[in-house]
Amino acid sequence: MTVARMTALLRRDLRLALRHGGESLMPLIFLFSVIILVPLGVGPGPNLLASIAPGMIWVAALLASLLALEQLFRPDLEDGTLEQWWVGGTAPPGALVVTRLFSHWLVTGVPVILFAPLAAQMLYLPSDALPTLMLSLLIGTPVLSLVGGLASALTLGTNRGSVLLSILVFPMVVPVLIFATGAVTAAAEGFSARAHLGLLTALLILAVTLAPLATTAALRLNIE
Template structure:
């Protein structure tokens, strides 16, 4: 009697690894595009500094953490519309729906890849952005911590918006209009915790709320985005 054929379905780790490596290879081929969010954030910070006249005390005491957070948030919107659009146009998204692994898992892996290729370069240039705005060096570690907690939330929420609009031909401005209201709590708690710590207040409450938002969005956003993709492909 011949043995039953082994299940050839890929495991979650195998499927996630294959998708992530594919995304990283595509980004490497267009590595010039990967620098655009960082350059955009730099331009936003420079415009803030010029608009406020370059006053060192004003920038250091009132503007720096808010301007950096706004720059990072807006820079992340640049590539949000293309998160699933390329796969929808070449038919890959239909294969995602039919794949033997959960669609929410593929969405989570794609979102992680998006965060890895857009937010991480932004985080690397944050110290330089802080220098432009005279951010006190003592505030930089807390600012980096808030960005490490907040940028994954932005990517996860953005994935839901990108999935909702993937069926539309031109949705660039619509993506921004839908995503920005969802980003407001992250912006408020992220920049506000740095400003509160600069005034000698306890920022642990805001950090805990950001951690809770990260856990909740990591659990729910891939499921919501997967449901939106199924509707768009239905």
């Protein structure tokens, strides 16, 4: 029952994302505008670009994940479906929250991971570091979605969410950014990135266990 409800929600979310194809391309377009603008700003020197590549790709991925957050729960709040999550009773609200966050990650996180090799090439990231970059994105972008979803749920009841959203997300993603870029930088310099990736995984586990709880509580307060 619960699983059926979750897959139904996931299917609906993905169908909506596909229908608004242009909108779901936004994170990618945003990612690449940052990746293209940076060399234009700091100059095309391969050494400089290679040294800032991990940070740039990660900051771009982070900002890209912020784009869709404003609309993560708001349409459902406005047409009343969000309330159905609590009174419908077909599935625990927490499960639906997790589903929604998962579809957000599929739409915003996965494209960024898939196109990361291209971005890495454009910024001359050493090819040895590419697997680590992909892995760090694979572990880290779900955390961005979870944390972003929490911020989105917290600001749901306000009418000027977007500025607040970024100020709420920023402190929460500091550790992710540090460990992820640390991993890629270590790999680029020929060191082992294991410790960084381990810590990043720990962050992911923490976020997966705690963020949906807080998100569900915040949503519930906001629809009361």
